[in-house]
Amino acid sequence: MTDLLYSDTEDALRDSVRRMLTERCPASVVTTAYDAAPADFSGVWKTVAAELGLAGLLVPESLGGAGASTREAAVVMEEIGRAAAPVPYLSSAVLATVALLRAGDTGTVPDLAAGAATGALAVPLSTGPDAAITGVRRTGDGLTGRVTSVAGAHEADVLVVPVAGADGLELHTVRSDAAGVTVTPVLSLDMTRPIADIEFTGAASTRVDDGDAAAAVAEALRCGAVLLASEQLGVAQWCLETTVAYVKERRQFGRAVGSYQAIKHRLADLWLEVGAAQSAARYAADAYARGDDDTAIATAVAQSYCSDVAVHAAEECIQLHGGIGMTWEYPAHLYLKRAKADQLALGVPSRHRARLAELVDLPVA
Amino acid sequence: MSPDEQTTARDLSARVKTLLSEHDPSTTRPEDFLGARFDAGLAWVHFPPGHGGLGLPQTHQAQVEAELAAAGAPRPAAGRNGIGLGMAAPTIAAFGTEEQKSRFLRPLYTGQHIYCQLFSEPGAGSDLAAVATRAVRDGNDWIVDGQKVWTSGAQNAQMAILVARTDPTVPKHAGLTYFLLDMSDPGVDVRPLRQITGEAEFNEVFLTGVRVPDADRLGDEGQGWRVATTTLNNERVAIGSGAPREGGMIGKVTEAWRERPEVRDPARHDELMRLWVEAEVTRLTGERLRQQLAAGQPGPEGSGMKLAFARLAQTISGFEVELHGEQGLRYDDWTLRRPESVDFTGREPGYRYLRAKGNSIEGGTSEILRNVVAERVLGLPPEHRVDKDIPWKDMAR
Numbered sequence: 066m067t068d069l070l071y072s073d074t075e076d077a078l079r080d081s082v083r084r085m086l087t088e089r090c091p092a093s094v095v096t097t098a099y100d101a102a103p104a105d106f107s108g109v110w111k112t113v114a115a116e117l118g119l120a121g122l123l124v125p126e127s128l129g130g131a132g133a134s135t136r137e138a139a140v141v142m143e144e145i146g147r148a149a150a151p152v153p154y155l156s157s158a159v160l161a162t163v164a165l166l167r168a169g170d171t172g173t174v175p176d177l178a179a180g181a182a183t184g185a186l187a188v189p190l191s192t193g194p195d196a197a198i199t200g201v202r203r204t205g206d207g208l209t210g211r212v213t214s215v216a217g218a219h220e221a222d223v224l225v226v227p228v229a230g231a232d233g234l235e236l237h238t239v240r241s242d243a244a245g246v247t248v249t250p251v252l253s254l255d256m257t258r259p260i261a262d263i264e265f266t267g268a269a270s271t272r273v274d275d276g277d278a279a280a281a282v283a284e285a286l287r288c289g290a291v292l293l294a295s296e297q298l299g300v301a302q303w304c305l306e307t308t309v310a311y312v313k314e315r316r317q318f319g320r321a322v323g324s325y326q327a328i329k330h331r332l333a334d335l336w337l338e339v340g341a342a343q344s345a346a347r348y349a350a351d352a353y354a355r356g357d358d359d360t361a362i363a364t365a366v367a368q369s370y371c372s373d374v375a376v377h378a379a380e381e382c383i384q385l386h387g388g389i390g391m392t393w394e395y396p397a398h399l400y401l402k403r404a405k406a407d408q409l410a411l412g413v414p415s416r417h418r419a420r421l422a423e424l425v426d427l428p429v430a
Numbered sequence: 431m432s433p434d435e436q437t438t439a440r441d442l443s444a445r446v447k448t449l450l451s452e453h454d455p456s457t458t459r460p461e462d463f464l465g466a467r468f469d470a471g472l473a474w475v476h477f478p479p480g481h482g483g484l485g486l487p488q489t490h491q492a493q494v495e496a497e498l499a500a501a502g503a504p505r506p507a508a509g510r511n512g513i514g515l516g517m518a519a520p521t522i523a524a525f526g527t528e529e530q531k532s533r534f535l536r537p538l539y540t541g542q543h544i545y546c547q548l549f550s551e552p553g554a555g556s557d558l559a560a561v562a563t564r565a566v567r568d569g570n571d572w573i574v575d576g577q578k579v580w581t582s583g584a585q586n587a588q589m590a591i592l593v594a595r596t597d598p599t600v601p602k603h604a605g606l607t608y609f610l611l612d613m614s615d616p617g618v619d620v621r622p623l624r625q626i627t628g629e630a631e632f633n634e635v636f637l638t639g640v641r642v643p644d645a646d647r648l649g650d651e652g653q654g655w656r657v658a659t660t661t662l663n664n665e666r667v668a669i670g671s672g673a674p675r676e677g678g679m680i681g682k683v684t685e686a687w688r689e690r691p692e693v694r695d696p697a698r699h700d701e702l703m704r705l706w707v708e709a710e711v712t713r714l715t716g717e718r719l720r721q722q723l724a725a726g727q728p729g730p731e732g733s734g735m736k737l738a739f740a741r742l743a744q745t746i747s748g749f750e751v752e753l754h755g756e757q758g759l760r761y762d763d764w765t766l767r768r769p770e771s772v773d774f775t776g777r778e779p780g781y782r783y784l785r786a787k788g789n790s791i792e793g794g795t796s797e798i799l800r801n802v803v804a805e806r807v808l809g810l811p812p813e814h815r816v817d818k819d820i821p822w823k824d825m826a827r
Binding site: 067068069070094123309312313319321323324326328329330333334336337340341342343344345347348366369371411418419421422425426427428429 | 481682687688694696699700702703704706707708710711714715717718721722723725727734738739797799800801803804805807808809811812813814816
């Protein structure tokens with residue numbers, strides 16, 4: 066039986082993450098992610114990953130993790146979304162960690178779980194859970210090839226790289242500072258989750274998979290899709306709450322603008338959407354945690370729905386703030402950029418709906 | 431369950447067993463069985479003893495329902511007497527005198543009294559407090575004159591719950607009084623109100639010199655708005671059902687898509703899946719609200735469920751008609767029918783499309799519900815109410 070609520074432990078986890086991010090990641094600091102010389106966020110990530118111990122939530126205790134589940138990790142993602150926090154939680158603690166875990170690695174996972182190292186899975190952030198992964202080439206000289214638009218690559222110490230082997234896909238780890246590895250940050254639509262291009266020119270690597278690397282990568286992307294929905298929920302909640310607070314204060318024609326039905330009704334509709342997004346995200350996180358047969362359906366529903374709700378909430382946030390919403394100074398744009406990039410991340414909504422159609426037997430023709 | 435709750439659960443099981451052994455459901459007339467159930471305090475366990483209940487927390491009701499259902503016991507007529515069971519009964523329990531509870535609750539429960547609701551009027555829809563139907567004191571009676579509308583089931587009803595104006599010289603909310611009205615009075619004229627589907631679920635009810643004993647007044651004179659609010663708060667709509675995935679309107683569309691390949695249009699496939707997702711997240715939200723209630727965290731979200739349900743029903747039923755192409759041009763029956771109960775997903779796509787238009791009007795329009803959400807959930811400023819403080823008789827109309 067599914068549990069769509071939050072346990073006391075999960076509420077306590079939320080409180081500690083929110084308190085930390087409120088203090089260390091205020092919007093004014095996050096905005097510097099777009100500057101030529103951004104603030105250094107590595108300390109915040111260190112606190113999230115190591116001091117709060119959140120990098121190891123999905124890792125079993127035997128490998129130095131917390132042995133928790135996607136239910137708890139989802140709460141962390143909600144809070145990261147709410148702060149638009151520039152921390153590589155999704156790319157390191159979810160995508161890289163789950164790929165390595167599922168591949169059977171025991172060498173790198175403990176470091177990632179402890180927050181002693183940061184990882185990134187070398188696939189474009191836009192890769193959906195069902196995409197075919199070809200991997201970079203392996204020659205006698207090492208890895209060769211190029212992977213573009215990789216989230217968290219610039220922050221990573223270890224790159225987790227799908228490699229085209231003779232007998233199918235392999236999974237390798239490569240030190241990001243190794244010879245033959247060039248990581249080039251690119252300007253991203255969302256600089257709070259910056260992407261980078263990776264060029265391998267004969268890089269030494271270690272094969273870590275036990276024979277089914279394709280399944281390991283797919284699992285990581287599925288888990289990422291589940292948890293991204295919770296981040297999108299957090300983004301949407303911030304946008305709704307901030308907009309509601311603003312329209313109560315802002316006065317025009319002698320009244321709070323939130324007293325006009327044109328505004329009230331839009332916010333009532335948005336509130337409904339955000340509530341439904343919460344139901345969908347929570348269901349996916351819970352189904353994945355229980356290994357439920359319905360997980361694939363729950364994931365496709367959550368990803369397709371929450372992606373669009375986060376974007377809609379951020380767009381409403383800008384519009385209902387009027388001019389101030391369009392300014393660099395006001396943080397609404399951080400959320401619009403995050404929401405729009407999140408919509409493309411791990412498969413666009415229409416791609417998840419197409420997958421859903423297969424799962425529930427509603428063929429195109 | 432706490433030890434106390436376990437004791438209560440055992441006691442309830444014993445009472446159910448006694449009821450079943452003394453009144454075998456297979457040989458007892460349904461009305462008699464329901465009467466015996468009422469007398470055993472098992473009608474509504476949270477009602478007072480002697481009035482169909484045992485004074486227990488309402489949470490124990492589910493156990494009684496489950497055990498009686500397992501025994502194949504007859505159930506009260508929730509479809510035919512939804513107004514009586516869902517709205518009149520809790521209002522009578524809250525505001526009735528001992529004498530009124532004794533007189534009205536049992537026949538209501540057994541189905542001897544079917545109720546209808548005489549609230550809305552041509553000039554008082556969303557603004558219910560503006561009702562113009564007058565009740566004027568005449569000795570021990572009240573004489574009622576006026577016109578009510580949207581009264582479903584009036585043709586079957588023995589009784590009605592009525593809101594009427596007893597004092598036009600005070601502001602609109604203050605001059606109302608609530609009555610229980612005998613529909614067999616010769617001054618009651620029920621006329622079917624035909625709707626866009628062709629059928630007539632609803633009625634207009636003309637009240638001309640209808641005599642209501644003061645003994646049938648519920649609550650004090652002038653207290654009608656408060657009493658009516660209790661009734662309306664019990665107008666539970668969408669939360670309760672717990673429908674399965676693809677239950678409701680979306681199930682009609684997926685059934686057609688799967689079983690009739692000729693309706694599949696690749697250009698509409700993504701739209702179909704969007705609607706499927708909308709229906710699913712609405713279902714999950716209903717499930718989440720139920721879990722919150724069970725965990726003792728009742729949220730204000732309930733008010734939003736009807737909004738979501740109406741939008742979904744309207745969008746999906748419109749999509750469905752289009753999907754059927756040439757078949758969508760046909761209609762199953764335009765004759766004036768008087769259905770006993772309403773099934774939103776019954777009949778053909780054309781009917782479903784037309785009937786769904788009512789979903790955003792009946793039981794609170796979607797516009798009013800958005801105001802409710804915006805004001806009570808989000809805390810936004812209330813609507814301006816220019817007539818709030820002026821005597822009803824001086825209101826512009």
